[in-house]
Amino acid sequence: MSATPPHRIPFLDLHPAEDASAVREAVERVMARGWFVLGPEVEAFEVEFAAASGARFAAGVGNGTDAIALALRALDVGGTDEVIVPAMTAAYTALAILGAGATPVIVDVDAETLTMDPAACRAAVTSRTRAVVPVHLYGQAARMDEILAIAERHGLAVVEDCCQAHLSTIAGTPVGSRATAGAFSFYPTKNLGALGDGGAVITRDGSLAARVKRLRNGGQTERYRHLEAGVNSRLDEIQAAVLRARLPYLARWTMRRREIAALYRRLLPATLQTIHQRDDGHVYHLFPVRSTARDALQAHLAAHGVETLIHYPVPLHEQPALARYASHPCQEAARAGRELLSLPNHPRLADADAARVAEAVGAFERGRVPA
Numbered sequence: 499m500s501a502t503p504p505h506r507i508p509f510l511d512l513h514p515a516e517d518a519s520a521v522r523e524a525v526e527r528v529m530a531r532g533w534f535v536l537g538p539e540v541e542a543f544e545v546e547f548a549a550a551s552g553a554r555f556a557a558g559v560g561n562g563t564d565a566i567a568l569a570l571r572a573l574d575v576g577g578t579d580e581v582i583v584p585a586m587t588a589a590y591t592a593l594a595i596l597g598a599g600a601t602p603v604i605v606d607v608d609a610e611t612l613t614m615d616p617a618a619c620r621a622a623v624t625s626r627t628r629a630v631v632p633v634h635l636y637g638q639a640a641r642m643d644e645i646l647a648i649a650e651r652h653g654l655a656v657v658e659d660c661c662q663a664h665l666s667t668i669a670g671t672p673v674g675s676r677a678t679a680g681a682f683s684f685y686p687t688k689n690l691g692a693l694g695d696g697g698a699v700i701t702r703d704g705s706l707a708a709r710v711k712r713l714r715n716g717g718q719t720e721r722y723r724h725l726e727a728g729v730n731s732r733l734d735e736i737q738a739a740v741l742r743a744r745l746p747y748l749a750r751w752t753m754r755r756r757e758i759a760a761l762y763r764r765l766l767p768a769t770l771q772t773i774h775q776r777d778d779g780h781v782y783h784l785f786p787v788r789s790t791a792r793d794a795l796q797a798h799l800a801a802h803g804v805e806t807l808i809h810y811p812v813p814l815h816e817q818p819a820l821a822r823y824a825s826h827p828c829q830e831a832a833r834a835g836r837e838l839l840s841l842p843n844h845p846r847l848a849d850a851d852a853a854r855v856a857e858a859v860g861a862f863e864r865g866r867v868p869a
């Protein structure tokens with residue numbers, strides 16, 4: 499028998515690969531131009547990303563958190579306003595609401611998709627509610643029809659957190675394009691990632707896009723004239739150029755994520771719970787499974803060289819910084835936080851490695867449930 503242990507399967511691989519020469523060229527183009535903030539690369543990326551996302555306008559900003567915060571500020575949400583947010587998401591979704599000066603109201607998620615539970619959202623609406631921030635978690639669209647209906651009924655703005663959902667659709671419509679605005683992150687691990695931080699707001703409202711562009715640049719209307727107290731949150735030229743170089747690959751990378759997800763769904767043991775896929779618009783930013791023996795499963799996979807992560811172990815209503823904003827106990831998010839485990843799923847993961855992951859999961863499940 500061979501003593502060589504099987505190679506490690508990392509959760510992610512962020513090294514540029516097939517895109518490496520395009521990325522290098524993009525960086526060099528910006529260096530040669532000698533212009534690094536708010537220039538032609540950002541302008542061109544805004545046009546290209548809006549087109550790819552089914553929106554009319556895009557505004558590049560410093561990161562996804564600021565994209566959410568600036569979209570809310572551009573809608574004049576702040577002060578005593580309440581903004582409804584789901585409990586299972588990156589804490590940054592709620593931190594962005596606080597960053598805009600508003601109060602997050604944390605509601606539970608539905609047990610099947612772990613996206614915002616529309617009934618919980620409806621129950622949380624008060625006279626102070628101004629906006630809803632649904633999250634397209636793991637790459638799957640939230641229940642937008644129901645959420646948009648609630649928003650319309652109560653006159654609320656909807657800012658979609660699309661940070662995990664580049665190119666994701668629901669019934670064929672791109673996320674971020676139906677609501678008031680969509681917020682994207684280009685953090686390196688996202689489906690479209692920069693070589694650092696980046697973000698964008700998309701919208702079909704030209705005046706909203708213009709307001710975000712003003713806010714990201716200190717609130718200036720023209721140089722050294724500050725109309726309102728904005729922030730410094732600009733997508734820089736190098737990151738915009740890198741994102742332009744990568745955007746043409748995104749559809750193919752997305753297809754690859756879907757292929758791996760389909761492979762997992764076929765090969766994983768039936769005893770293991772996966773997250774329900776509502777339609778084929780899912781872009782599989784992550785592929786979490788659920789297990790009541792999650793920590794043991796994670797240790798078993800680590801022992802077999804498979805790196806996994808948890809998204810997210812601590813739901814918002816259990817975060818010390820955010821617990822006071824919970825509108826109710828959020829039991830589904832709490833249970834998910836104890837059971838979730840994300841398996842490796844990225845465009846460069848080989849079929850053979852995905853099969854090895856599934857097999858290691860299968861061995862664990864067989865050990866748990868004696869035949």
Ligand SMILES: *Cc1c(COP(=O)(O)O)cnc(C)c1O
Pocket residue numbers: 561562563564587588590591633659661662682683684685695696697
């Ligand atoms: C990554 C992420 C954010 C924050 O984006 P940053 O670019 O890191 O600020 C917000 N919401 C969700 C769901 C995310 O995945």
